[in-house]
Amino acid sequence: MGDSGGRSARGAGAASISDVPVEDRYFLLIEAVHDYAIFMLDAGGRVASWNPGAQRIKGYTSDEIIGRHFSTFYTPEDIAAGKPARALASAAADGRFEDEGWRVRRDGSRFWADVVISAVHDESGALLGFAKVTRDLTERMRLAELERADLVSTQVQIARESEQKRVAQELHDDLGQRLTALKMSVAVLEADLNAGPATRPLASQAHELQIQIDWMATSLRRIAADLRPPLLDDLGLAAALDWLAEDFTKRYGVRASVHLEPAEPGFGEFASTALFRIVQEALTNVARHANATRVRVDLRCANALLALDIQDNGGGAELDQPPARQSFGLLGIRERVRQLHGNVAFSSSPGKGFRMSIRIPLDSLR
Numbered sequence: 001m002g003d004s005g006g007r008s009a010r011g012a013g014a015a016s017i018s019d020v021p022v023e024d025r026y027f028l029l030i031e032a033v034h035d036y037a038i039f040m041l042d043a044g045g046r047v048a049s050w051n052p053g054a055q056r057i058k059g060y061t062s063d064e065i066i067g068r069h070f071s072t073f074y075t076p077e078d079i080a081a082g083k084p085a086r087a088l089a090s091a092a093a094d095g096r097f098e099d100e101g102w103r104v105r106r107d108g109s110r111f112w113a114d115v116v117i118s119a120v121h122d123e124s125g126a127l128l129g130f131a132k133v134t135r136d137l138t139e140r141m142r143l144a145e146l147e148r149a150d151l152v153s154t155q156v157q158i159a160r161e162s163e164q165k166r167v168a169q170e171l172h173d174d175l176g177q178r179l180t181a182l183k184m185s186v187a188v189l190e191a192d193l194n195a196g197p198a199t200r201p202l203a204s205q206a207h208e209l210q211i212q213i214d215w216m217a218t219s220l221r222r223i224a225a226d227l228r229p230p231l232l233d234d235l236g237l238a239a240a241l242d243w244l245a246e247d248f249t250k251r252y253g254v255r256a257s258v259h260l261e262p263a264e265p266g267f268g269e270f271a272s273t274a275l276f277r278i279v280q281e282a283l284t285n286v287a288r289h290a291n292a293t294r295v296r297v298d299l300r301c302a303n304a305l306l307a308l309d310i311q312d313n314g315g316g317a318e319l320d321q322p323p324a325r326q327s328f329g330l331l332g333i334r335e336r337v338r339q340l341h342g343n344v345a346f347s348s349s350p351g352k353g354f355r356m357s358i359r360i361p362l363d364s365l366r
Helices: 004-013 022-032 052-058 076-080 083-094 138-195 200-227 230-234 237-252 269-290 322-327 331-339
Strands: 036-042 096-104 110-121 127-136 255-261 294-302 305-312 343-348 354-361
Touching: 036 052, 052 127, 076 083, 083 096, 083 110, 083 127, 110 138, 138 200, 230 237, 230 269, 237 255, 237 269, 237 294, 269 294, 269 305, 269 331, 269 354, 331 343, 331 354
Parallel strands: 255 294
Antiparallel strands: 036 127, 096 110, 110 127, 294 305, 305 354, 343 354
16 A cells, blocks of 8 residues: 555556556556455455545545454454454465455444455465455345345235135135025025914014125125125226225215226236225225215326326325324335335325325236
């Protein structure tokens, strides 16, 4: 490091790169690297040189770090475990040592590093020191963790939908059939009771029981449909959304309409389920919070992008107020959109309704 200024001057005065001595070319190359920390250690592990990349990644200037032991970059637990000494011993014995792990910056923050330590020998084979290259992989690791979290979240969603589908099927096939059989038995009982004057008063009770059974069957079908609408599997997303809007209108008295272009997008099962749930959750939020009389759902596919817009005519909200944002229960929708590699935006103000705009690449839906 002591002759760095002289080397730079000699390199700058050369007529061409071929006129620059090899060692100066190496020095100039190292100085130009900013994405990697490249520096030398003496045989004892003390820092002997420092490049701009090292300063950027680790936070030390050359004056602050040269002469200090490289264990400065290790976490206290790794130092206590003797990891720095083992790294140098391994590099000295094998010529090269590679590792990934946490390292510490000047400000005390940690980063995930990919480290290569290479032994440097003189012509006689004596150990002169080590060349050390460190790359900051923190962002890459964070992205990998997000990808793993996305995968786990997607698998959880698939498992949840599969379980809801199974339960809905069992409710429909098993309990539904039992209720049908029970209603038939009560109908026979009612006819028998009506046949005799003495038992005729009991026939009205049997009739009331049939009404209760009909109510239970209706509730059962609604619960099963909420768990997994059969139309989604049998006829596709468009039919399921039409049913959802019609059912929503009947339940809450809020007129809901759905407009799709094209009429049947033809997405995969996971994407169709996710889009159905997004609209379902959005409509539920409208019913709970919007005080609206109309809501419109527009789904369009164009220019390699799906555009899903849901607009109500309710009271709206100030979106810069945290309670208002939370009251719309948007976290589940955000998560589903994120799983499909899309984005969601909200616009609203008091008295002007609430609008949800979702954009998703079509490649994520096929």
